[in-house]
Amino acid sequence: MARSWNSLARYAIWAVAVLGTSAKAQEAVGIGPGAKPEVVVPQVEQREVKPAPVLQQNFETGLFVGSISIQDFGSVAVYGGRLAYHLTEDFFAEATFGAARAGRSSFEEMTQDSLVARDKRDYRYYDFALGWNALPGEVFIGRGRAMPSALYFSLGVGETSFANDHMFTATLGAGYRVLLNDWLAAHMDVRDQVYDIDITDHNRRSQNLQWTLGLTAFF
Amino acid sequence: MLRKLALFLLLGLLPAVHLAAGEVLRVVVTDPYLDLHTGPGRGYPITRSVPRGAHVEVLFQRTDWIKVRSDKGKEGWAHRSQMRRTLTTAGGALEMSGPAADARDDGRLTHGS
Numbered sequence: 001m002a003r004s005w006n007s008l009a010r011y012a013i014w015a016v017a018v019l020g021t022s023a024k025a026q027e028a029v030g031i032g033p034g035a036k037p038e039v040v041v042p043q044v045e046q047r048e049v050k051p052a053p054v055l056q057q058n059f060e061t062g063l064f065v066g067s068i069s070i071q072d073f074g075s076v077a078v079y080g081g082r083l084a085y086h087l088t089e090d091f092f093a094e095a096t097f098g099a100a101r102a103g104r105s106s107f108e109e110m111t112q113d114s115l116v117a118r119d120k121r122d123y124r125y126y127d128f129a130l131g132w133n134a135l136p137g138e139v140f141i142g143r144g145r146a147m148p149s150a151l152y153f154s155l156g157v158g159e160t161s162f163a164n165d166h167m168f169t170a171t172l173g174a175g176y177r178v179l180l181n182d183w184l185a186a187h188m189d190v191r192d193q194v195y196d197i198d199i200t201d202h203n204r205r206s207q208n209l210q211w212t213l214g215l216t217a218f219f
Numbered sequence: 220m221l222r223k224l225a226l227f228l229l230l231g232l233l234p235a236v237h238l239a240a241g242e243v244l245r246v247v248v249t250d251p252y253l254d255l256h257t258g259p260g261r262g263y264p265i266t267r268s269v270p271r272g273a274h275v276e277v278l279f280q281r282t283d284w285i286k287v288r289s290d291k292g293k294e295g296w297a298h299r300s301q302m303r304r305t306l307t308t309a310g311g312a313l314e315m316s317g318p319a320a321d322a323r324d325d326g327r328l329t330h331g332s
Binding site: 052053054055056057058086087088089090133135136137138146148149150179182218 | 244257258259260261262263277278279280281282283284285286313314315316
């Protein structure tokens with residue numbers, strides 16, 4: 001008899017334990033009577049994927065060659081370089097440098113005299129200009145190829161070194177740019193450099209027109 | 220003189236070399252159409268458009284214009300205002316230079332209030 005009471009008590013304990021556990025388990029998953037609804041918290045955190053930023057191409061650098069007419073000293077070859085930063089689709093800032101070697105003036109040819117010493121005939125200049133892409137357009141080559149182009153104007157200031165003197169220089173220019181491909185552009189540029197020079201002991205305004213052809217690379 | 224010129228030419232065109240490499244960035248068009256201009260400016264005509272849902276490859280950005288290539292291999296320039304409404308393949312926004320996507324809206328709210 002004692003043995004059967006013993007087994008009964010053991011069954012009762014097991015039953016209570018099992019019921020209690022299952023109730024707890026039901027509450028834990030939110031389906032029991034006293035369960036609190038619980039939002040499932042994901043264990044896997046979403047990985048943040050950051051794509052590479054878009055490649056910027058606002059700088060333009062290149063070289064040019066052409067001809068400059070140094071007032072009174074003839075037309076001579078000029079070469080130089082330019083670095084531009086495109087601020088917006090309309091405006092760009094540009095730094096230019098150039099070099100040439102002045103020829104002989106008509107006076108020097110006639111009198112065999114020298115106004116400027118041979119070693120002072122190097123003509124150097126640099127300037128900073130603001131450009132405006134005024135007329136966008138396209139160049140068509142054949143039936144299947146079109147290249148974007150732009151006619152631009154520029155206005156700048158700089159310095160010219162010539163005849164042992166450094167002159168403050170104002171520049172006024174216009175140019176035509178054709179984009180040959182994604183990174184290469186061809187330029188045709190006309191620029192007037194204006195400064196005051198006093199080779200003959202009195203100041204006179206000098207207008208120096210140059211035209212150049214150049215290639216530039218965007219980066 | 221010629222030697223100097225050759226040196227200048229080499230130095231001047233060196234920056235272009237970095238364009239050769241780079242990973243391809245693809246985005247999905249979410250506007251009804253992505254207008255493609257022939258050049259990087261509003262003055263260049265729109266000759267192509269890419270419909271919503273189509274993918275384009277982002278090549279590079281110049282000022283406010285982004286050169287893209289469609290799945291059909293057609294290239295053109297899209298304005299950043301439209302490109303900022305595209306989605307990358309990861310579902311995020313395209314990272315471009317210039318003011319943030321909502322900068323203009325924020326500015327308007329600030330000035331209007």
